[in-house]
Amino acid sequence: MNGDDRFDERITRLLSASHASANPAVLERARARLAARQGATGFLAFLGRPVALATAAGLLVVSAAVSLMVLRSDNSSTATIAATTNTSLVAALLDDDGTYGLPAEVASASDGASGAAGTSEIGDSNGVTP
Amino acid sequence: MAALGEVFERYGDPMTTLAASMLRNRTEADDVVEDALLRIHDAAPGFRGERGLRTWSLRIVANLCRDRLRRRKFTGTLPDEPDAFERAGLQFDPIADWDGALDQRVMAAALERAIDSLPPDQREVVVLRHRLDLSHAEMAELLNVPEGTIKSRLARALTVLREHLKGMDT
Numbered sequence: 001m002n003g004d005d006r007f008d009e010r011i012t013r014l015l016s017a018s019h020a021s022a023n024p025a026v027l028e029r030a031r032a033r034l035a036a037r038q039g040a041t042g043f044l045a046f047l048g049r050p051v052a053l054a055t056a057a058g059l060l061v062v063s064a065a066v067s068l069m070v071l072r073s074d075n076s077s078t079a080t081i082a083a084t085t086n087t088s089l090v091a092a093l094l095d096d097d098g099t100y101g102l103p104a105e106v107a108s109a110s111d112g113a114s115g116a117a118g119t120s121e122i123g124d125s126n127g128v129t130p
Numbered sequence: 131m132a133a134l135g136e137v138f139e140r141y142g143d144p145m146t147t148l149a150a151s152m153l154r155n156r157t158e159a160d161d162v163v164e165d166a167l168l169r170i171h172d173a174a175p176g177f178r179g180e181r182g183l184r185t186w187s188l189r190i191v192a193n194l195c196r197d198r199l200r201r202r203k204f205t206g207t208l209p210d211e212p213d214a215f216e217r218a219g220l221q222f223d224p225i226a227d228w229d230g231a232l233d234q235r236v237m238a239a240a241l242e243r244a245i246d247s248l249p250p251d252q253r254e255v256v257v258l259r260h261r262l263d264l265s266h267a268e269m270a271e272l273l274n275v276p277e278g279t280i281k282s283r284l285a286r287a288l289t290v291l292r293e294h295l296k297g298m299d300t
Contacts, residue, residue: 007295011288011291013228017222017224017225018223018242023163025160026142026160026167030134030168031134034171
């Protein structure tokens with residue numbers, strides 16, 4: 001055996017003299033993780049049971065019915081508001097006070113302008129301008 | 131779950147030795163062994179025993195270690211500490227018939243530092259061959275590479291180790 005071989009043998013022996021012992025806590029942690037995972041799987045199994053499915057279907061029907069009711073009441077109230085707004089707008093526009101629904105000052109100013117442009121008959125007919 | 135306890139009882143030490151020697155950090159090594167146990171538990175129904183249980187368990191640990199080392203490239207390496215054994219969580223059993231002229235503990239610590247400097251693929255084969263006493267064929271199966279590759283990696287690794295320890299030779 002030459003020097004190199006002896007040296008290699010020493011290295012080999014030193015390498016095999018070092019080791020690590022397993023930590024028992026590692027097994028406990030692994031078991032705890034497995035147990036936690038199995039707990040989660042149990043909950044999923046519960047969700048798959050017929051009673052749970054029936055409950056879920058019932059809840060779906062109830063929530064759909066409630067949603068429909070809410071939507072219907074919402075539609076009717078929207079229609080009422082729209083109808084009221086339209087009526088008051090038409091009434092204001094058709095009101096024969098010469099303002100066409102505008103404030104009086106704005107209406108008179110616009111009439112003055114239109115008179116200057118040679119449409120005095122309209123203004124006269126409305127009795128706004130003398 | 132009882133079977134998991136048996137696997138740990140039989141192969142917990144080699145699994146921990148491989149992880150600690152590869153990662154050079156005991157906390158990380160324990161995490162890897164824990165993850166490996168879960169994988170063994172999950173894959174056990176499909177295990178047909180064509181490979182030995184020991185080789186299979188060590189293969190899982192080796193793969194997890196490689197993943198960690200790859201990730202460590204991006205997260206930074208561990209700081210250098212004087213006691214390579216302490217950091218790696220390894221124990222050194224004094225050798226009875228040792229040449230008294232050499233301090234085996236000092237030489238073993240220098241060897242651990244030299245192992246630290248090896249690339250992971252070389253470190254892996256050194257640990258599997260000389261620390262866990264696997265044959266070339268078992269290592270080839272475990273690492274999924276030809277035996278020739280195993281032999282050349284081992285030869286390169288031993289050259290590096292020899293270089294590191296040259297000054298300590300008598």
